Structure formats: structure tokens, C-alpha cells
Amino acid sequence: MIEVRQLRKEYPDLRKGSVVAIEDLSFRADPGQIFGLLGLNGAGKTTVLRILSTILAPTAGTARIGGYDVVESPESVRRQIGFVSNNLVGYERMSGKEMVAFFGRLHAMDEATLKSRMELIFDWLQIDDFKNVLGSKMSTGMKQKVSIARAIIHDPPVLIFDEATVGLDVLAARSLLKVIRELRDEGKCVIFSTHHMREAEYLCDHIAILNKGRIITEGSLESLRMESGQEDLEELFFQTVSSLDGISDGNSQVTVEGAG
Amino acid sequence: MMQWPNIKWIYIREMTDQFRDRRTLLAVFLMPLMMYPLIGMAFMMVSQFVKEHRSEVLVIGLENLPPEPVLIMGNLFSEAHAGETLSKLIGIQIDDASVFSGAKIDEGLIQQVIHDELYDLVIVFPEGFATQFLNLAERLRQSGEDREFLEITELPCPIVYSDSTRERSSLTRGRVTRILESWQTVLVERLFESARLPQFLKDPVQIESKDVAIQEQKRVEFLSSVVPYMMLIMALVGAFHPAVDVCAGEKERGTLETLLSSPASRNEIVVAKLMTVMSFSMTSSVINLLGLGMTAAFIGSQGNGLGGEVMQFGLPPMMALVATLPILIPMAAFFSAVSLAVATFARSTKEGQYYMVPMMMASLPLMVVGMMPGTELDLGTSLIPVTGMMLVLEAILKSEYHLAFRYIIPVLLVTFSCIVLSVRWAVAQFRNEAVLFRESERWNLVLLLKHGVKNRKVLHGSAAAVFAAVFIMTFRLAAGNFGIHPDTPEALALLNIASQILTIALPCVVLAWLTARDLRGALRLGEFRTGWVVSASALALVFHPVAVYISRVIEWLYPVHSGVKTMVEQAFGTLGDADFFYVFLMIAVTPAICEELAFRGYILTGLQRDFSRGGAVFLSSFFFGVTHGILQQSISAFFVGLVIGTIAVQARSLWPCMAYHLVHNGVTVLYAFVIEDSTRLPEVLQSIVTVDIAVGEVRYSPGAILFGLVIVLLFYGGIYWRSDQDR
Numbered sequence: 001m002i003e004v005r006q007l008r009k010e011y012p013d014l015r016k017g018s019v020v021a022i023e024d025l026s027f028r029a030d031p032g033q034i035f036g037l038l039g040l041n042g043a044g045k046t047t048v049l050r051i052l053s054t055i056l057a058p059t060a061g062t063a064r065i066g067g068y069d070v071v072e073s074p075e076s077v078r079r080q081i082g083f084v085s086n087n088l089v090g091y092e093r094m095s096g097k098e099m100v101a102f103f104g105r106l107h108a109m110d111e112a113t114l115k116s117r118m119e120l121i122f123d124w125l126q127i128d129d130f131k132n133v134l135g136s137k138m139s140t141g142m143k144q145k146v147s148i149a150r151a152i153i154h155d156p157p158v159l160i161f162d163e164a165t166v167g168l169d170v171l172a173a174r175s176l177l178k179v180i181r182e183l184r185d186e187g188k189c190v191i192f193s194t195h196h197m198r199e200a201e202y203l204c205d206h207i208a209i210l211n212k213g214r215i216i217t218e219g220s221l222e223s224l225r226m227e228s229g230q231e232d233l234e235e236l237f238f239q240t241v242s243s244l245d246g247i248s249d250g251n252s253q254v255t256v257e258g259a260g
Numbered sequence: 261m262m263q264w265p266n267i268k269w270i271y272i273r274e275m276t277d278q279f280r281d282r283r284t285l286l287a288v289f290l291m292p293l294m295m296y297p298l299i300g301m302a303f304m305m306v307s308q309f310v311k312e313h314r315s316e317v318l319v320i321g322l323e324n325l326p327p328e329p330v331l332i333m334g335n336l337f338s339e340a341h342a343g344e345t346l347s348k349l350i351g352i353q354i355d356d357a358s359v360f361s362g363a364k365i366d367e368g369l370i371q372q373v374i375h376d377e378l379y380d381l382v383i384v385f386p387e388g389f390a391t392q393f394l395n396l397a398e399r400l401r402q403s404g405e406d407r408e409f410l411e412i413t414e415l416p417c418p419i420v421y422s423d424s425t426r427e428r429s430s431l432t433r434g435r436v437t438r439i440l441e442s443w444q445t446v447l448v449e450r451l452f453e454s455a456r457l458p459q460f461l462k463d464p465v466q467i468e469s470k471d472v473a474i475q476e477q478k479r480v481e482f483l484s485s486v487v488p489y490m491m492l493i494m495a496l497v498g499a500f501h502p503a504v505d506v507c508a509g510e511k512e513r514g515t516l517e518t519l520l521s522s523p524a525s526r527n528e529i530v531v532a533k534l535m536t537v538m539s540f541s542m543t544s545s546v547i548n549l550l551g552l553g554m555t556a557a558f559i560g561s562q563g564n565g566l567g568g569e570v571m572q573f574g575l576p577p578m579m580a581l582v583a584t585l586p587i588l589i590p591m592a593a594f595f596s597a598v599s600l601a602v603a604t605f606a607r608s609t610k611e612g613q614y615y616m617v618p619m620m621m622a623s624l625p626l627m628v629v630g631m632m633p634g635t636e637l638d639l640g641t642s643l644i645p646v647t648g649m650m651l652v653l654e655a656i657l658k659s660e661y662h663l664a665f666r667y668i669i670p671v672l673l674v675t676f677s678c679i680v681l682s683v684r685w686a687v688a689q690f691r692n693e694a695v696l697f698r699e700s701e702r703w704n705l706v707l708l709l710k711h712g713v714k715n716r717k718v719l720h721g722s723a724a725a726v727f728a729a730v731f732i733m734t735f736r737l738a739a740g741n742f743g744i745h746p747d748t749p750e751a752l753a754l755l756n757i758a759s760q761i762l763t764i765a766l767p768c769v770v771l772a773w774l775t776a777r778d779l780r781g782a783l784r785l786g787e788f789r790t791g792w793v794v795s796a797s798a799l800a801l802v803f804h805p806v807a808v809y810i811s812r813v814i815e816w817l818y819p820v821h822s823g824v825k826t827m828v829e830q831a832f833g834t835l836g837d838a839d840f841f842y843v844f845l846m847i848a849v850t851p852a853i854c855e856e857l858a859f860r861g862y863i864l865t866g867l868q869r870d871f872s873r874g875g876a877v878f879l880s881s882f883f884f885g886v887t888h889g890i891l892q893q894s895i896s897a898f899f900v901g902l903v904i905g906t907i908a909v910q911a912r913s914l915w916p917c918m919a920y921h922l923v924h925n926g927v928t929v930l931y932a933f934v935i936e937d938s939t940r941l942p943e944v945l946q947s948i949v950t951v952d953i954a955v956g957e958v959r960y961s962p963g964a965i966l967f968g969l970v971i972v973l974l975f976y977g978g979i980y981w982r983s984d985q986d987r
Contacts, residue, residue, distance in 0.1 A: 011694075053521035056693055075523055083521040087514025093280040094273070105269045106522045150518070 001158055001189040002029040002052065007061035009047050009213075021047040022213040025061070029191055029206065031157065034184050036204030037193040038237060044213040045193035046086075049162045052191065053083040065158055079107065082151030086163035092136040096127060096146040099135070100153050107154035114153070121149045125179065141172035148179060159183060161192045165199060177203055197234040207233075211241050262531065266524040270532035274506055278540065287501055288544045292494070296551035300559050313349070315432035318373065320355040320365070321385035326393050329446040331439075341442040346435060353379070367421075374423050380432035383440075386416040393447070400455040480577075480658065483556055485631060488653035490552055491545045491588065492627055492646065496595045498544020500619065503537045503599035504612030512608045516696065530687050534596055541592040541599075546585070553581075580657050587656070590675045591649055595623075597682035604689040604696075630654070640817040642667040645678050713774050719782055720775035722876075725866025728771050729883035732858060735763045736887050749838030753846040764887075765854035768862040783861040786913035796907050796916035799975065800923035803903060805949075805960035806968040807924065811896040812959075820892055828890070840933055847929045852922035859884040859901065860908040860917045868909070877905035900924060903972065910979060931958050 007025040010018045022044040029035035037045045050056040051063055054074035062069060068076040091099055097118070104114040122128050125145045130138065138146070144164070151159060161180065165173040180203060184190050194200055200207055201221065208218040217224065217240055221233070230236040278284050325331055330338045332352060339347045370382050392415050420440070422433040452459055510516045519529060602619060606612035623646060629635055630650035637651040648671040655664040689695050746752045769783065776782035835843055859880050867876035881901030885894040908917045936953040938946055950959040 050517070053517075055517055055520045056697075075525060078521055078523045081521065083518060085514065085517045087517065090513065091273075091277060091515055092513065093277050098273075098276075102269060102273050103518075103522055106266055106524050108263075108265065108523070147518075 001031050001066060002027075002035070002191060003062075003064045004028070004048075004052075005062050007048070007051065007063055008059050009044075009051060009056065010059045020213055022210075025213070025215060027208055027215065027218060029189050031189045032184060032187045033205045034180065034190045034192055034203055036200040036207040037191065037210055038195070038197070038200050038207055039193075039210035040195055040241070043210040045195075045210055046162055047213075048210075049083075049160050049191065049193055053081055053160055054078055079154070080156055081158045081160055082154070082156045083160045084147050084151045084162065084164050086166045090135040090138070090143055090146065093134060095132045095134055096138070096142070096149070097122075097131040099146055100149045103150045104153040109154060117153060117155070118149075121152060125149055140167055141169070141175075144168060144172060144176060148176070152183070157187075157189060159188050159190045161190065163193055163195070165194065165196065173199075197232075197237055201233045209237060209240060216240055262525070262528055263523075266528045267532045267535070270519075270524060270529060271535050274533060274536035275539065278502055278505065278536065281505070284502060284505070284540070288498060288540055289547060292544070292548040292551040294551075296548075296555040297558070300555035304559065310431060313428065313431065315350045315380045315428065315435060316353065316378075317350055317432065317436060318353050318355060318379040318382045319385070320370075320382065321387065321389070322354050324385040324387055324389040326390040326447075329443060329450070331443045337439050341446075342439045346439065350432070350435060350439075365419075370421050374421060374426075374429060377426075377428075380422070380426070380429045381436055382421040383436065384419045384421070386418065389416050389418065392416065397451055397454040400451060403455070483552075484654055484657040487549065487552070487657055488584075488650045489627055489631055490548055491584065491653065492591060492595075492623075492650060494548040495541045495545040495588065495592050496599070496620070496623060498548075499537050499541035499592065499595040499599040500603070500616055502540040503533075503596065503603040504606065504609050504616075506533045506536055507600060507603040508606035508609045508612040511606075511696070520696075526690050527687060530600070530683075530690050534593075534600055534683065534686065537596040537600055538589075538592045541596050542588055545588055545592065549581075577659060580659055583656050583661075584653050587649065587653060590672065590679060591646075594645075594675055594679045594682060597679060597686050601682060601686035601689045604686065626650075637663055637667050639667070639670065640819075642670040643674055643817070645674055649675055716775050716777055718776065718778045719869060720772070720862075720866045722867045722870040724771060724775045725863045725880075728768055728858065728866070729863050729880075729887075731767055731771075732764055733883065733887050735767070736889075749834040749836075750842050752832070752834060753838055753842035756846050757850045760850045760854045764858045768858040772862050782865055783857055784865050784908060784912070784914040784917075785861070786911075786915075788915045789911070789913065792907075792911040792913065792916040793919045796911070796920040797923045799903070799907070799971070800920040801927065802968045802971045803900075804924060804927050804968070805964040806972065807896060807900055808958055808960060809965045810899050811892070814892050814895045818892055818895075820890070824890060836933075843933055844926065844929050848922055848926040851925055852918045855884070855887075856904075856914055856918045856921055859887075860904055861914050864905055864908055873909050877902060877909060880905050906976070906979065928958075 005026050008023050009021045011021055025044075025048065027035070037048060039045050047056065051058050051070060052065065054070050054077050057071055062071075064070070065077045066080040068080065070077050094102070100118055100121070101114060104117070109117070122131055125148060127142075127145050127149055130142050133142065135143070135146075147164075159180075165176055168176060177199065180190055180192065184205075192200075192203060204221065206218075206220055207224060208215045210216070217227070219227070224233075224236060225231060228236050228239060230239060319332065322332065329340070331341065332338065332354075335352045335354070336342075336347050337350055337352065342350070365384055370384075373379050374382060396415065418440070420433065420436060423429040424433075448462055449459060452462060510519065520526070524532075599619070602615050603612050606615060626644065626646035627650055629644070630641075630647045635641060635647070635651065637648070637655055641651055642648040648667065652664050652668055652671050655661075655667075744755060746755055772779055772782040780786070835846075863883060864876055864880040867879050871879065881898050884901035885898035888894045888897045904917045904920050907920060908914065911917075931949075931951050932953055935941060935951050938949070938951045941949065941951065948961050948964045951957070
């Protein structure tokens with residue numbers, strides 16, 4: 001479903017000329033699978049997901065979603081994906097219902113389908129109570145639900161979550177993770193980035209650990225545990241990253257270059 | 261392929277969003293409808309105040325007034341001179357407390373009472389005024405025909421003290437002056453009577469002026485010139501706020517990513533946003549016009565009560581107002597696209613608002629040119645963006661449809677090219693990742709500069725280049741000759757040379773040293789290659805006819821204002837007497853070094869870092885042109901700049917540019933100061949060029965111009981071909 005090959009992205013930088021955000025990145029993710037991108041802040045997670053959602057163009061390499069190349073046919077790629085970013089602010093002067101309908105219409109849904117699909121999703125995510133509340137008056141949890149509704153309104157086969165749990169309280173985060181699992185069970189291909197190891201442990205079928213723009217290790221949770229002999233993902237992560245960077249203990253500062 | 265439904269949905273969303281924003285509604289709809297009536301009311305209240313305000317006047321030396329004609333009766337000015345209304349508005353205090361009496365008037369004390377606001381005005385009638393006046397009248401009466409004996413003695417004059425910085429005092433001064441003038445006329449009449457001279461001799465030659473303007477046109481004159489200005493300003497303001505909201509606002513709210521990952525393409529998003537901004541731009545313009553019109557109509561209807569022709573307001577005919585609407589569309593499109601491109605650059609709405617002022621500053625001069633009394637709609641002005649549009653609007657409002665029709669095509673052509681360019685700019689901004697996802701950094705100028713100098717790269721970038729250009733433009737125009745007016749032409753030349761070095765070359769060399777590690781590279785002081793230098797000099801010679809022809813065309817399109825001519829004449833006229841050496845140094849050698857170091861050296865090099873070659877050459881030539889100050893010179897300098905810039909980029913060295921510049925300016929100096937007349941030219945050249953400096957003219961034969969043009973085209977063709985080969 002998602003196929004990334006030798007992806008590279010450089011950003012122009014006023015001081016250094018250019019900064020490499022991700023380099024030589026390759027992975028694939030299949031339907032019915034939750035693919036976790038794990039990494040510290042600034043490791044390049046957002047860059048990868050922005051390239052997959054055609055917001056940024058890669059400097060080199062290819063990324064294909066559902067057989068479409070993100071550079072060559074971005075419009076077709078966009079019809080295949082739903083993107084939930086970590087920024088939940090949304091349109092302040094629109095209600096949840098209007099926001100979801102707006103994106104449904106951009107996906108060329110006819111009004112009847114849109115209406116029935118909205119009813120279904122609003123019921124599933126329990127949005128009905130606040131569907132007419134304006135964005136500026138919504139709580140973070142409400143915004144998160146509307147964001148998801150907006151992303152899945154056109155029933156895309158691929159869903160991209162960029163640090164979607166940031167800023168959510170425990171309850172809201174829990175319910176989001178539950179929703180993501182349900183989406184996976186429906187057969188969606190989900191790609192999910194986070195720096196919370198527990199979330200990844202709970203959720204992901206397949207994990208790639210990203211550091212300074214490169215995948216340093218990749219595999220299913222079990223295979224990663226087997227390889228390293230570490231039960232705890234957080235320890236595993238810390239070991240892998242520190243063995244590369246020469247970090248001695250948890251208090252050390254990790255400086256990471258590049259954009260988030 | 262654009263998907264119109266996408267554009268429609270985004271447009272509807274943006275419009276709904278804007279309409280739900282109270283600030284937008286307030287700024288676009290309510291403000292204009294409230295503001296103008298309020299201004300109108302304030303205006304009327306002020307004039308009412310002026311009409312009714314009482315003045316307090318102190319009169320000193322009342323006893324020195326002749327009994328006839330009567331000026332002051334009791335504590336009021338006589339109604340014969342002041343009229344009933346005015347007489348009652350001025351209270352008079354006669355100085356009987358003898359504070360001021362005595363032979364000598366104490367002016368300090370008078371100043372004091374005015375400054376202390378005890379009185380608005382003080383009149384002093386000097387001692388002996390009445391006696392001497394009566395004496396003069398009597399002598400005139402007795403002198404008969406034989407006036408030779410009459411020794412004319414001047415009468416002591418009454419003095420009026422007032423304070424022009426105090427509103428009430430100057431108002432009173434105007435009133436009192438009117439009364440005193442009327443009284444004075446009667447006094448003079450008395451003297452004429454005594455001398456038995458006919459009264460008309462007081463003012464034997466009179467000039468009568470008659471205004472043949474049609475009443476209707478006179479009424480609309482004021483609004484016809486103000487309305488286009490208001491329409492355009494409001495179209496710009498009305499475009500800018502929504503533009504900031506739909507671009508920077510979307511970034512700020514984090515909704516941009518979601519929109520960009522939706523099926524709508526970038527082009528569709530830009531078009532929809534542009535339509536939104538345009539809708540607001542036009543609405544704002546029309547509503548402002550409505551507010552202004554209503555207010556004008558209201559004040560106009562009250563006009564008679566306010567007295568005088570100053571208040572002649574009138575609305576242009578309805579038909580003309582409606583005819584301006586179709587013209588508003590391209591103008592709104594232009595302003596909207598520019599605003600959108602500028603607003604896209606901003607990271608937040610707050611940052612977006614900061615860009616408003618520079619945008620205004622850039623477009624105001626173009627609008628003001630159209631408002632200036634001397635500017636008329638012709639081919640030249642119609643080719644200037646915004647100005648041409650404004651003049652067409654003005655012509656329509658004055659019902660001069662034939663004039664508007666004649667120039668509407670060039671105006672629309674220019675406007676549409678501007679629209680295309682600005683839309684392309686907006687789309688490019690929207691496709692530029694660096695612009696869309698600019699990371700927010702904290703700004704600290706000192707730190708940034710320190711950091712910049714410490715971590716300067718091999719070569720500087722376009723920001724430093726633009727800074728240098730702005731610095732030069734500002735200081736070049738502000739400094740001029742440092743306000744010094746030297747006596748000898750040689751000193752003038754030396755002063756000008758010093759000014760060029762200090763305001764053009766030095767800043768760039770210092771900046772290059774501060775911002776780039778490779779000083780020579782930053783100033784493009786590369787290898788000296790004789791081949792390039794010789795070719796550039798030859799090209800300058802060959803292109804000179806074309807350059808001269810371009811200046812002639814420009815001067816035909818935009819004739820130099822006589823005032824500007826006089827100014828230049830005054831500033832540099834004496835150079836004609838200077839030694840040739842000095843003139844050559846000032847006009848040919850120094851600019852070739854200083855201007856090249858700056859424009860093709862530092863500025864072009866910096867621009868090339870962030871722009872394509874063509875873009876960098878274009879921009880550097882634009883700056884080069886603007887520094888020349890006088891519009892006509894600026895335009896021809898721009899064209900010459902394009903050629904030299906191309907040479908700089910191709911040769912990767914400044915030496916050929918200096919050679920080109922030296923030859924170009926040198927030839928001009930030679931014509932003006934050495935040859936002066938074609939007859940002094942060798943015969944071979946006489947068929948090519950006619951020189952007659954007495955009338956300030958150098959003319960090349962059409963063959964020479966054509967040849968120059970062909971060579972330059974070949975030059976550019978060659979470059980294009982080469983770059984094509986490289987690819």
C-alpha cells in the first residue's frame with residue numbers, strides 16, 4: 001500500500017545552505033497494518049509524513065501510495081489518504097459538521113453519500129452532541145474527533161497520523177488509539193508517528209525507529225525484542241539511539257538537526 | 261486541469277469564514293458606512309464653531325481715531341464696516357486703565373495679554389493718527405491745482421497684534437482685517453474727496469476674472485479626483501486584510517496542511533483564495549464609495565449654509581459611477597493577487613499586518629502621481645500601472661468618455677500584464693515549500709547581525725543585496741552634494757566624485773567585507789580577461805545608438821518637466837566651463853567604477869544566490885534605474901543595466917562591465933564636451949551620427965541603430981544558445 005524507496009529531503013537553510021532532514025529512507029506498509037514511526041523530536045517523522053501526504057516534495061527517492069507516485073500524481077495520492085496532523089486548531093469560525101462536509105465535498109462526494117457517511121462517522125466517534133459547535137469553542141478532544149472524522153469522511157484506504165496524541169488527555173488519547181485500532185481492523189493501512197514508546201507498544205504492528213533522518217532499526221515488535229533482548233520498548237529505543245550517538249545516561253542532551 | 265467544484269467549495273468556505281469574522285465585517289462594511297458620515301459631521305461642527313465663536317479684542321489709543329468715519333461704537337465695531345453678524349461676534353475692550361497709555365507702547369505687555377489668552381487680538385492706534393490724517397485732508401483740500409507745494413508725509417500706521425499659532429487669534433485676525441480694510445477704504449475715499457480727485461483713480465486698473473466652467477463640472481471636479489483615489493486605496497486595503505487572513509491565518513491555525521493534503525490542487529486553492537480576496541476588495545471599494553457619496557451629498561445639501569464656493573461638493577453622474585465598476589474588477593484582481601503573494605509569505609497574521617505599510621508605500625506614489633494637477637491621461641501615463649487606471653477612472657467620472665475610451669486599451673493591457681505577473685507570483689509563493697513552512701524564529705536584530713557577520717558565508721545573499729540597494733537609493737537621493745554649493749565647476753566635479761564614492765562604492769565595499777568571506781568574489785572582481793574587456797567596450801560602442809534612441813523614445817513618451825530641467829541646469833550647468841579632465845572623471849570614470857562595484861558587483865552577486873540569472877539581472881537593473889532619480893534617466897539606465905548585467909553574469913567578472921560603462925558614458929561626454937558639433941567629427945562618422953549640443957541633441961542614423969539592435973539580439977541569442985547547449 002505504502003512503498004518508500006531511498007527517500008531524501010533537504011531543506012534550504014539560511015545559515016548552513018541546506019539541512020538534510022531525512023536520508024536514504026526505505027520502508028513499506030500494508031493494508032490492515034499499523035506502521036509506527038518512532039523517533040525523538042526533530043528525527044524527521046513529520047517530514048516523511050508530509051511527503052507521503054504530498055505537502056512536501058522529496059529531494060530524491062520515490063514514495064508510492066496505492067500504486068501512485070507522490071510527485072507524479074499527487075491528486076490521485078490525495079484521494080487515497082486521510083491526514084491527521086498534530087495541529088488540531090482547525091477552522092475557528094466553522095462547526096465540526098461544516099468542516100467535515102467541506103472536506104467531503106472536496107473529495108467530490110455527492111450530497112446523499114456525504115450525508116449518510118457523516119451520520120455513520122458522527123455516531124461512531126460520538127460527535128453528534130457537539131457537531132454544531134464552532135471550532136473556537138471546541139475542547140481538544142472534540143477537535144481531535146472532528147479531525148479524524150474529516151480525515152476518514154471519504155473512506156480512504158490509507159490513514160496518516162502525525163503525532164496525533166500530542167496535547168490530548170489520557171482519556172482522549174485512549175479513545176483515539178482505540179479508534180485507530182478499529183480502523184486497522186477494517187483493513188486500513190495506518191501510518192502513525194509518535195515519540196511515546198508506550199503508544200507504539202500498544203498500537204503498532206510494525207515499528208521503524210528514526211534517528212537523525214535515518215531508519216536505524218525496523219521490524220515487528222516481537223522481532224525487535226528478540227533482536228535486542230530488551231522487553232521494554234523504551235529501553236530498546238534508548239539503547240539503539242545511544243549506541244549510535246554515544247549518549248551515556250538519560251540526562252544527556254540530545255541535539256537533533258533538521259526540521260520536525 | 262482545474263476542478264471548478266473544488267474552487268467553488270473553497271471559495272464558499274472562505275467567504276463564510278470571512279463573513280463570520282466580526283473584525284472583517286467591521287472593517288469592510290460598518291467602518292466606511294459610519295466613518296464618512298462621522299467625518300462629515302465633524303467637519304460641519306467645526307465650521308459651525310468657526311461661524312459662532314466670539315472674539316475678544318483690546319483696542320489701545322481709541323482717542324487717536326478720527327471722529328469720522330466711525331470705526332468703533334461703544335464696545336462694538338460699527339455695523340457699517342463689520343456688518344450686523346460680525347459686529348456682534350467681536351467684543352471690544354477699550355484700554356482705559358492706562359496700562360498701555362503713554363508715548364511708548366510696551367510690546368512685551370501686549371504679547372503677554374495675547375499669550376495669556378486674555379485677548380485674541382490687540383489693535384493699537386498710534387498717537388497723532390487722527391490729527392495727522394485730518395491735517396493731510398485739509399492740506400489736500402487747500403492745495404488746489406497746484407500740488408507741487410504739497411509735502412507728502414506718511415501717516416503713522418495702526419498696528420494689529422495677533423498670534424498665528426493660536427487658532428482663535430488667527431480667526432479673529434481674519435475678521436478684524438476685513439473690518440479694518442473696509443474702514444481704510446472709506447478713509448482713502450475721504451482723502452480723494454478732499455483732493456477733488458475722481459474715486460475711480462483709487463484703483464484705476466482692475467482685473468476681472470470670469471470662470472467659464474460649466475456649473476455641473478465645477479461641482480463634480482473635487483470628487484472626480486478624490487473618488488478614484490479612494491476607490492483604489494480602499495480596493496488595496498480591502499484586499500489586504502482578507503488576504504492576510506486567508507493565507508497567514510491558515511498557516512497560523514495549522515489548517516494549511518490539511519487543505520494541501522486534500523484533493524484540491526495548489527492552483528485551485530490559489531484561485532479560490534484570490535476570488536475571496538477580490539470579492540472583499542471590490543466590496544470594500546464600493547461600500548467606501550457609497551459612504552463617501554452619501555456624506556458628500558449630505559454636506560452638499562447643507563453647502564449653502566456653510567457659505568462660499570469652497571464647499572462645492574457634488575456627486576458625479578450615476579451613469580459615470582456605474583461605468584467605473586467594470587474597471588474596478590481588474591484593479592481589484594491586481595491588488596488582490598499582490599496582497600495574496602505578500603500575505604503568503606507571512607508566518608502569522610501579525611507578521612502579515614507588518615507588510616501592509618511597505619505595500620502602501622509602494623503603491624501610494626503611483627496613485628499620487630495621478631492626483632497631481634499636471635498629470636493628464638496620455639499614452640505615457642496610461643502605460644504606468646495604477647496611475648493609468650486612476651486617470652481613466654477620473655476621466656469617466658468627469659464624463660470624458662472619449663478620453664477614457666482612447667486609452668482604455670493600453671491601460672487594460674498594462675493592468676492585465678500586472679495581474680498575470682502577480683498571480684504567477686502568488687502561485688509560485690504557494691508552491692514554495694520554504695515560504696509555506698517557514699519555521700518561526702525569534703528576531704533580534706543585533707544578535708542576528710552579530711551572528712551574520714561571524715558566520716558569514718563565502719558569498720552574501722539577496723537580503724544583503726536588497727539592503728545595499730535600498731541603502732544606496734536612500735542615501736544617494738538624500739545626500740546629493742551634501743548641501744554644499746561649490747564656486748568653481750572643478751570643485752563641483754570633485755564634490756560629485758566624492759559623493760559617488762561615499763554613497764555608492766563605499767557602502768558596498770564595507771557590506772561586502774561584513775557579509776562575505778570572499779571579498780573579491782562578492783564584488784565580482786574576478787580575473788581580468790582582455791578578450792571580454794575589449795568585446796564589452798565594443799558592444800558599448802555598438803549599443804550606444806540604441807541606448808540614445810531608447811532615451812529619445814522615453815523623452816517623447818514622458819517629456820521631462822521643465823522644473824526638473826531647470827533644477828538639473830542649476831545643479832550642473834556650470835560644468836560646461838570645467839576642464840574636460842574633471843568632467844570625464846566625474847561622468848565617465850567614477851560611475852564606471854562606483855556604480856559597477858555596487859550594482860553589478862555586490863548587488864547582482866547577492867541576488868544571483870536566490871534568483872535565476874534573468875531575475876537577478878532584472879532586479880539589479882531596476883535598482884540601478886531607480887538610483888538615477890529622474891524618471892526618464894531611470895528608464896534608460898534600466899535598459900543599459902540589463903545589458904551590463906548580462907555581461908557581468910556571462911563573464912563572471914566586473915572588469916568588462918566597468919569597460920562597458922566607461923565607454924558608454926565616455927562617448928556621451930565626448931559628444932557633449934569635445935565634439936559639440938558634427939562638423940568636428942571625422943567624415944566617416946558624420947554619416948552615422950549628428951551632434952548638435954547647442955540644442956542638446958545626439959542623433960544616430962537608423963542604420964546605426966538597427967545595427968546595434970541586431971548585434972545585441974545576436975549577443976542575447978548566443979547566450980541563449982549556449983545555455984541551451986549547457987543544458
